[in-house]
Amino acid sequence: MAFIIGIDGCKSGWFSVWENQSGNVESSIFKNLNELKNFFTHKNHLIIGIDMPVVLSDIIPRQADQLARKLLSKKASSVFTAPTPEMLEQPNYEKASLVSKKLFGKSMSLQSWYLFPKIKDVQTIMHHENMNIYEIHPELSFRAMNNEKVILESKKTYEGFSIRNSLLAIHFKHFNFEEIRKQYAKKDVMDNDILDALAVLWSAKRIQSNKASFLPQAPEKPNMQIVY
Numbered sequence: 490m491a492f493i494i495g496i497d498g499c500k501s502g503w504f505s506v507w508e509n510q511s512g513n514v515e516s517s518i519f520k521n522l523n524e525l526k527n528f529f530t531h532k533n534h535l536i537i538g539i540d541m542p543v544v545l546s547d548i549i550p551r552q553a554d555q556l557a558r559k560l561l562s563k564k565a566s567s568v569f570t571a572p573t574p575e576m577l578e579q580p581n582y583e584k585a586s587l588v589s590k591k592l593f594g595k596s597m598s599l600q601s602w603y604l605f606p607k608i609k610d611v612q613t614i615m616h617h618e619n620m621n622i623y624e625i626h627p628e629l630s631f632r633a634m635n636n637e638k639v640i641l642e643s644k645k646t647y648e649g650f651s652i653r654n655s656l657l658a659i660h661f662k663h664f665n666f667e668e669i670r671k672q673y674a675k676k677d678v679m680d681n682d683i684l685d686a687l688a689v690l691w692s693a694k695r696i697q698s699n700k701a702s703f704l705p706q707a708p709e710k711p712n713m714q715i716v717y
Contacts, residue, residue, distance in 0.1 A: 504683065
């Protein structure tokens with residue numbers, strides 16, 4: 490059986506969570522995804538869920554992004570537009586934005602540019618033979634946990650945090666937010682990174698149990714989907 494990992498980007502790299510044989514949640518920060526791959530080299534096969542674009546399209550926006558925004562309705566802004574491979578190759582924001590203007594008639598956001606290093610990092614492991622890597626959006630995961638209802642409250646508010654933390658506690662019997670929180674400085678891992686990584690893990694587990702949903706069902710490129 491494959492070993493399942495949930496990953497969310499954080500200030501110090503990648504915050505990663507998984508369950509051990511006892512069902513307890515374990516976690517670690519990896520500077521890059523090859524470091525993670527080497528850490529789990531003893532595992533025969535990995536299923537990795539990650540909150541980051543995995544397979545990029547030559548057009549913008551991808552169908553996956555459009556469908557995710559539709560499902561998240563008032564939280565649609567949490568889905569950023571994934572760049573094209575050509576945009577990803579550019580050496581600076583100005584040139585990447587020029588490509589965006591040339592191809593699609595508008596500039597790309599600075600938020601997208603700041604994610605380029607992490608998107609590039611994903612590309613370094615996505616074809617590794619002993620792993621399958623899936624793009625997962627945490628807010629879609631929380632929506633699925635919440636009886637298909639979007640959680641409108643921001644996870645940075647007390648109410649939004651509490652709703653999401655309570656949902657995770659239902660699905661991970663041995664999850665204790667405070668136990669994980671005290672292991673890391675907030676300059677390295679924020680509260681929402683912990684919540685999001687667990688939400689990604691939840692959806693990654695649904696892939697193995699054949700319960701996951703895929704946006705879209707039939708993508709133009711293999712695995713160019715958002716899973717929840």
